[in-house]
């Protein structure tokens with residue numbers, strides 16, 4: 351591995367970042383998180399608008415109209431690789447393409463014209479209008495424009511208040527959840543509940559993962575009503591209030607919605623994780639226990655037995671091949687980071703560095719319990735910090751998103767995309783094998799012997 355000096359990396363950080371970085375076993379203070387990024391750092395964190403867009407983009411039959419300069423729309427075009435079983439409208443990225451003149455004179459008229467044009471061309475039932483940084487600066491009244499357009503066209507036109515400067519990526523998640531609550535509507539409060547019927551929150555159907563979990567639920571005798579937001583549509587989302595339980599996978603983006611739905615529609619929720627053999631089995635059991643129906647409990651045990659028998663041998667064989675390897679993790683939310691530590695432990699890999707963009711205090715506490723002494727834990731990191739710790743800790747692999755890929759490759763470290771660009775599912779029992787196989791094929795690839803170490 352490249353020595354620190356040879357790599358030309360600094361030994362010190364920006365002073366204000368100190369509290370956001372811990373080494374397990376060395377600090378007594380709580381890790382600082384859920385804060386705005388430190389000014390002057392090139393944070394890896396995505397912006398408010400991006401946070402909202404990643405949550406809402408998988409709504410397949412919606413028009414996603416970005417009110418802002420063209421760059422905001424292109425940055426998030428077809429983000430995530432979510433799959434659809436029906437409409438494909440979500441794969442376009444529409445923009446009002448705000449220019450200097452609009453910044454001076456306002457962009458409301460341009461926005462209204464863009465909505466008219468989109469309605470004429472695509473006849474959508476639902477339009478999400480996203481506010482970007484510049485909208486926060488010039489003060490366009492999105493609410494008024496969307497209200498007038500909804501009345502004019504008789505469709506749902508929902509503003510997403512995700513302009514910059516209102517916080518960090520988490521504020522974008524909340525803005526998206528508020529938009530979803532508006533879609534479900536207050537009148538759904540009177541909807542009759544269906545027993546043994548769940549909504550699945552925080553899965554964006556990457557590589558068809560919602561379908562895998564939906565299939566498990568079906569085998570258990572439970573109906574999947576709608577997923578938020580993977581492979582969802584305007585009509586299916588509007589039926590959300592009829593479910594008797596919400597299960598929440600990506601808590602970072604969806605816990606706010608789950609809490610609100612509990613408060614407004616009286617739907618309780620459970621946190622689940624379908625990453626790794628152990629977490630998947632435990633989450634299915636948790637759901638079965640919630641319904642307390644002996645038939646469901648029995649079917650769930652049958653399903654777990656069948657799946658674990660089918661896949662655990664393969665996972666074990668990769669575990670033997672991966673002995674002694676070390677991983678670094680930098681992902682969006684705390685839920686995924688926690689699941690990844692457990693998944694790495696299933697395949698015998700030590701985690702030496704772990705961080706998130708939007709992890710919550712309680713999630714960092716769990717991470718701290720799970721990792722070994724000496725593991726670096728960091729919130730809202732910048733590229734310099736990630737590089738420094740990957741090198742210092744001798745990581746063989748980085749798991750991250752699209753922005754972290756070049757960092758790893760430049761250092762000659764293997765990389766796994768756990769976010770936007772992947773084509774195979776990592777959820778469920780089959781996903782655990784895909785994960786182990788991918789870790790093996792990238793970490794043990796012969797290419798690394800041609801990189802100077």
Ligand code: SF4
Pocket residue numbers: 397398399400418421422425481482483484514
């Ligand atoms: S909303 Fe702001 S930070 Fe986000 S892509 Fe647009 S200009 Fe950049």
